Each structure stands twice: as structure tokens, then as C-alpha cells.
Amino acid sequence: MKHLKEGIQVGIPIGLGYFAVAFSLGIGAAAAGITPFQGFLTSLLVNASAGESAAFTAIKENVPYLQMILITLVANARYILMSFALSQKIHPKQKLIHRILLGFFLTDEYFALAVSKDGYCDPYYSYGAILVAAPLWALGTALGILMGNILPARIVSGLSVALFGMFLAIIMPPCRKHRNIAILILFSALFSYLLNRLTPLSESTVTILLTVILSLAGAILFPRKGEDNAQ
Amino acid sequence: MRNNVYLYILIMALTVFIIRVLPLTLIRKPIRNKIIRDFLYYVPYVTLTVMTFPAIIDATASPYAGLAALIVGGIAAYHDLGLFKVTVLCCLTVFVLELFV
Numbered sequence: 001m002k003h004l005k006e007g008i009q010v011g012i013p014i015g016l017g018y019f020a021v022a023f024s025l026g027i028g029a030a031a032a033g034i035t036p037f038q039g040f041l042t043s044l045l046v047n048a049s050a051g052e053s054a055a056f057t058a059i060k061e062n063v064p065y066l067q068m069i070l071i072t073l074v075a076n077a078r079y080i081l082m083s084f085a086l087s088q089k090i091h092p093k094q095k096l097i098h099r100i101l102l103g104f105f106l107t108d109e110y111f112a113l114a115v116s117k118d119g120y121c122d123p124y125y126s127y128g129a130i131l132v133a134a135p136l137w138a139l140g141t142a143l144g145i146l147m148g149n150i151l152p153a154r155i156v157s158g159l160s161v162a163l164f165g166m167f168l169a170i171i172m173p174p175c176r177k178h179r180n181i182a183i184l185i186l187f188s189a190l191f192s193y194l195l196n197r198l199t200p201l202s203e204s205t206v207t208i209l210l211t212v213i214l215s216l217a218g219a220i221l222f223p224r225k226g227e228d229n230a231q
Numbered sequence: 232m233r234n235n236v237y238l239y240i241l242i243m244a245l246t247v248f249i250i251r252v253l254p255l256t257l258i259r260k261p262i263r264n265k266i267i268r269d270f271l272y273y274v275p276y277v278t279l280t281v282m283t284f285p286a287i288i289d290a291t292a293s294p295y296a297g298l299a300a301l302i303v304g305g306i307a308a309y310h311d312l313g314l315f316k317v318t319v320l321c322c323l324t325v326f327v328l329e330l331f332v
Contacts, residue, residue, distance in 0.1 A: 013315045038236055045244035055243050059236060068239055072246040078278055079247070083254035085271040092259050103252030108279065115275050157292040158326035161300045164287040165308075165321030167279040168301070172308035174276075181276055188280035196285055207281045214277045219269035 007113075007128020014109045015133035017166055019140040020159030021049050023151070026144015028053060032060035036142040043141040047107050047134065049163075050203065051076040052141075077208045081215075082111045091120040098123040105130050109163070112170040180222035188214055296328040 022043060029039045034056060046052055054075040058068055083106060090099060102114070102123060113129055114121040175182035188210060195206045262268050288297035304321040312320070 010314055013318045017318060034236065038240065041237075042240050042243070045240065046247050048247060051243070051247060055239070059234075059239050062234055065234065065238065065242055068242050069246050072243045073250065076247050076250060079251045080254060081271075081274050081278070083251050084258065085274045087255045087258040088262060088268070088271055090255070092261065096256065099256045100252055103255040104248060106251040106255070108282065112275060112279060153292060154326065154329050157290075157296070157329055158322045160290040161287055161297060161304075161321045161325050162318050164283045164290065164300070165304045165318035166314060167283045168304040168308040168321070169312075169314045169317040170308075171276050171279050171283075172305055173311045175309060176311075181273075184273060184276055185280045188277045189284040192281040193285045203282075203286065207278060210281045211274055211278045215270045215273040216266075218273035218277070219266050222269075222273075223265065224269055224272065 001124075003122040003125040004128040004131075007125040007130075008132055009128075010113060011129035011132030013162070014113075014129055014166060015136040017109070017159070017162030018133050018137040020156070020162050022137045022140025023144035024156060024160060025049060025053055025056075026141045026146070029056045029141065030145040032056040034059065034145060036145045039145045040138050040142040043138040044134075047105060047137060048076055048079075074202075074205065074208075078211060079106055081208075081211055082106055082108075086111060086114060086121075089114055089121045090123075094120075094123070102126055105134065109133070109166060112167065116170055180218065184214060184218045184222070291325050292329055293332040296325040296332065299328055300324045 025043075026036075026039055029042075029052075034042075042052055042055070046055075051072060054071050055068070058071050063071070083103060086102065086106065090102065102110075105126065110126055110129060110133075114126055117125070171181075171185055175185065191210055191214065192206060195201055195210065196203060199206075201209070262271070284301065287301050288294040291297035291300070300321040303324045304317050307320050308317045
């Protein structure tokens with residue numbers, strides 16, 4: 001119960017960020033002819049900003065169903081890596097249902113929460129955050145479709161960096177203790193900038209490519225010494 | 232002919248479910264291979280950094296406001312201010328700066 005409560009607390013900023021992002025996602029979905037209910041349903045089942053946005057574009061283009069599978073795979077491929085990484089943060093004896101639920105709700109933010117704690121993660125910590133944030137994600141999408149043009153642009157702009165603030169809060173603190181992570185982050189930002197600006201590769205492709213190459217480079221160049229499995 | 236939107240949603244949901252859940256349920260034991268373990272340890276840092284930059288400067292109405300949010304949020308996070316405060320600081324930075332741009 002302590003973990004659930006703690007999760008609910010950290011779920012509030014995540015939920016607010018989600019609401020803002022979902023809202024702008026909804027504005028895009030409306031342009032693709034998605035109804036508020038369809039948007040709500042999609043966000044409830046999928047929980048992925050880049051993935052959903054790519055999917056709404058695909059629906060607008062009326063692509064073949066097979067192509068929908070491919071687009072979904074590419075736009076969400078980073079979750080395969082995260083799922084692998086998260087598998088190491090769940091206690092080997094943990095029940096299957098928890099693995100399925102944590103997998104179903106595997107987003108960048110819930111993932112970041114789960115790995116931000118030392119040792120194995122407690123599923124209820126994640127459930128607390130999900131309880132608050134997931135409904136706001138679905139609701140934000142529906143409301144964005146319904147009334148995207150009512151909210152002042154300046155407020156939407158301000159809210160749009162909420163998710164990035166959250167990412168920063170996860171990646172920056174370990175930099176003080178681990179120079180290797182700081183170096184890796186600097187190179188990630190540099191290459192991300194170059195590839196996104198100078199090549200026609202999509203943002204999701206760049207994310208997959210750099211995650212594989214740079215994490216591997218990190219593992220080879222900066223091997224960690226004698227740390228426990230769950231970290 | 233328009234394809235069925237609900238079928239699209241179902242296809243997407245199933246595909247995403249499979250790639251999210253399969254690795255997590257198939258791998259239960261700690262991975263012994265040192266390279267793979269270190270690789271997985273570094274994954275979140277690279278992924279989240281790549282997703283943050285340069286996306287943050289494209290997200291705001293003015294790119295300078297996004298850049299300022301990155302700097303303010305980065306410094307605040309480095310000093311361990313916590314999830315909530317860092318997030319609010321980022322939003323406020325953009326909101327206040329865009330009053331003047």
C-alpha cells in the first residue's frame with residue numbers, strides 16, 4: 001500500500017504531462033477523422049504517443065492492414081528494448097499477471113519510474129502511477145479531438161515540455177555519480193541532433209538506431225564493475 | 232473503400248501488446264551475459280536522451296523557449312530536485328518566456 005500511494009503521487013505530474021500530450025495528439029487525430037470515442041479507445045489500449053500519432057496518420061492515408069502492422073512495429077520498436085530491460089528489474093518469482101500488466105502499460109514514463117529505483121521494482125509503485133496517468137491519457141485524447149482549438153496556444157506550448165522535464169528528471173541525477181552516463185547522454189544528444197536534422201530518418205527510426213548503437217558502445221567502452229543484477 | 236477504423240485500432244493494439252509483453256514474460260531469470268546486462272543498463276539513458284533532444288526545441292512555439300526549458304530542467308534535475316518540480320519548472324520556463332517572444 002505504501003508503494004501504491006507513492007506511485008499515485010509521482011503519477012500526478014506524469015498524468016498532467018500525459019494530458020497535455022494526449023490533447024495535442026487528439027488535435028491531430030481529429031484531422032484524420034477519428035471520433036472522440038475511437039481516440040479514447042486507442043489511447044486506452046495502446047498508451048504510446050509516437051506510435052498512436054503514426055497510426056492516426058496511417059488511418060488518414062487508408063493504408064493496407066499489413067502496413068499498419070509494420071508502422072506499429074517501427075514506431076514502437078523501442079518498447080522491445082525496454083521490455084528486455086524491464087525484465088531484469090522484475091523479481092524472477094513475480095507472478096505472470098504482473099509481468100503482463102507491466103508490459104501492457106510499458107510507456108517511456110512508467111518504464112523510467114520502474115528503473116529509477118534501486119533493486120527490483122514493486123509492481124504496485126507502477127500501478128499507482130498508472131491509476132492516475134492512464135485515464136488522463138485517454139481522456140486527454142478524447143478532449144483534444146473534441147475541443148482542440150479552444151485552449152490558448154500558449155498553454156498548450158507550455159504543457160508540451162512536461163514530458164521532457166520528466167525525462168530530464170530521470171536521466172540527469174545519476175550523471176553526478178557516474179561520469180560514464182554523463183558522457184553517454186552528451187553523445188546521445190549530439191548524434192540525435194545530427195541524425196534528426198541532417199538525415200531523412202524519422203524520429204522513431206533515429207531513436208531505435210541510436211539506442212542500439214550507443215547502448216552497445218556504452219556496454220563495451222564502459223563496462224560496469226560487480227554491480228548486482230537488478231540495477 | 233475506407234478500411235475499418237476499429238480493425239486498425241485492434242491490429243495496432245495487438246501488435247504493440249506483443250512487442251511489449253513478450254520479452255518481459257519470456258525472460259524471467261537474470262541475464263548472465265555481461266555485455267547484454269550493461270547494454271540493457273544503458274538503454275533508458277540513451278533512449279530518453281534521444282527522445283528529449285532535439286524534440287524539446289521543436290515542441291514549443293518558440294525554439295528558444297524549448298532550449299531554455301532544456302537548460303533550466305537539466306540543471307534542476309542534475310541537482311536532484313525531483314520529478315514534479317523539474318517538470319513544473321520546464322513548463323513555467325516556456326510559459327513565461329513565450330509571454331515576451
